[in-house]
Amino acid sequence: MLFSTFDLADRSVEELLADRRLLGNAAADEHGVPVDGRLAELEDLRAVGYRDLVLGRLIEGHGNAIALVSRCGTERQRTTANGEAAAGVLFGVWNTAPPDGVRIVAAGDAWLELGGRKTFCSGAGTVARALITARDPNGASQMLLVPMERVPVRIDRDSWDPLGMRESDSFAVDFTGVRLGSDAVIGDVGDYDRQPWFAAGAARFVAVQAGGVARLADELAAFAVRRSTGEDAVQMTRLGECVVAAHTAAQWVRACAEAWSAWDVDPAAESERRLRTTVDAARYAIERAALDVLERVERAVGARGLLAPEPFAAFVRDLRMYLRQPAPDLAISRVGRDAFEHACAE
Ligand SMILES: Cc1cc2nc3c(=O)[nH]c(=O)nc-3n(C[C@H](O)[C@H](O)[C@H](O)COP(=O)(O)OP(=O)(O)OC[C@H]3O[C@@H](n4cnc5c(N)ncnc54)[C@H](O)[C@@H]3O)c2cc1C
Incomplete structure (x- = not known):
């Protein structure tokens, strides 16, 4: 498989949820920064999304909860939450x-x-x-x-x-x-929505969704081998487009991690602007990549490929549902507004 980076494949979702390492990985410092860094957190989420989008959704929420308690709670609340996560308690x-x-x-x-x-x-x-x-x-x-x-x-x-x-x-x-x-x-009233953390937090579901896009690209390649469609130029073009979309999605995840880490180090207005614009843009880019891949996969595998035991039907349904996140139009319009204001200032 091109994109599978984690040894998650042979274990059930229940086993993985019971894996203390997976939950303990969310450990965060008093600023809500994952102890292993932003890139490791988002790459982990991408790998988990590749394995299973439902698992990704749960682990993404778990990480968000630990980060919020760690950043907004008291020292005691942070220590307790991190300790419980390390012991396998799901948030x-x-x-x-x-x-x-x-x-x-x-x-x-x-x-x-x-x-x-x-x-x-x-x-x-x-x-x-x-x-x-x-x-x-x-x-x-x-x-x-x-x-x-x-x-x-x-x-x-x-x-x-x-x-x-x-x-x-x-x-x-x-x-x-x-x-x-x-x-x-x-924490205090209003802490949940406080920026830029609230907008930047979307990077977590972006990472899980990017994992889902990569999985579909890999599954389509395996399907082409099973059905011997390698000589069909149209099928190979569709597959190529899916591979490029998966790579694009992965690059956006890295861009989010980079922009967030830069803001963690230097929370100045310019790095906040870059962080928010990068995550908003990534939301749109991943949604576009995923919708393109979903369409190509549906066409490539056809009705027979959308029957069990082929893996596509369940994955297509899950990804289509999980793509529906809050106010997507607002996110992309903010990217446009940012570019407009930048142009006005020049
Ligand atoms: C599988 C799954 C699991 C989830 N789990 C959780 C969870 O554990 N915890 C949790 O808190 N939430 C969870 N959610 C909810 C999620 O975070 C979003 O709140 C929800 O998906 C948004 O629903 P919506 O698409 O109807 O939202 P909306 O944001 O209402 O979007 C619907 C459409 O309306 C448009 N729209 C929205 N507001 C306006 C406006 N003012 N003017 C014009 N257009 C507008 C949007 O752009 C979009 O086109 C989950 C969602 C899913 C799909």
Whole structure:
């Protein structure tokens, strides 16, 4: 395989999730920077996405949670979270909310009570530490770390009947009546959305998606061998286009890591601008690369190739679903706006 860099292939998703190394890899310092560096984090996510997009989604959320707790939480919260991750405890971030989203409905000196639901809660039922956002009485967003095994939530499994990514179990979860101690509060109101971390964090799903694109390119090459289509110029052209798209996606992942590392070292306005523009551009570039590859793969393998036991149908569905991330149009329009403002200033 051209792009497989990790020894993940022979193990089930459950085994991989139970692998402490995979979860412990997310360890972060007090700035939320992965201890192995940005490039290692994103390359790991690309490799995991190559293996399985559902696993990638869970590991991506886990890394985001550890980074948020490490950067915004107290020293004690950071040490505990990193220790738990190293011991194999799975974290997740559940921010997406329906109109009846989670809010803090009552609070005392050292406790608070929640009402409302979260939707798209990936790994609900498996995630042990859910970093959720809740509206306070002023409407501001507050992060809370919920120990899922200790609170009585209602998981609505019927809420998740998706095109793909079914096994991500991204159910709606009702937190009404949940009481938490004040040690569940992570950081200050507004910390979750704080920039440039919020926009830059999209680099994680970009990396997982890039892994998915590479996997499809490799699977198409293997399919061409199985079906002996090597003499067909059209099939070889399609395959070539997929290989180039996968390489392009990988380059964008590296560009994100580079821009983020540069900002970590020197958080000046110019490096922030570069970081945000690079990640916004990467989101668009990976989406384009993935949609191009999906179309070519569907044409190349045909209806018979989209039947089990060929691997394509499941992967195509998962990637199409996982590509749908928040406000994609806003991200690419920011790239245009940045170029426009740059031109105005010249
Ligand atoms: C498999 C999967 C797992 C997920 N897991 C999680 C999770 O664990 N935790 C979590 O918090 N979230 C999760 N999400 C949710 C995800 O982060 C996004 O919030 C969600 O996918 C966005 O949904 P949407 O495409 O309907 O969003 P939207 O952002 O609403 O996009 C839909 C369309 O509307 C457009 N649009 C949006 N706003 C405007 C506007 N103001 N004006 C004009 N056009 C607009 C967009 O550009 C886009 O074209 C998951 C999503 C998926 C697919």
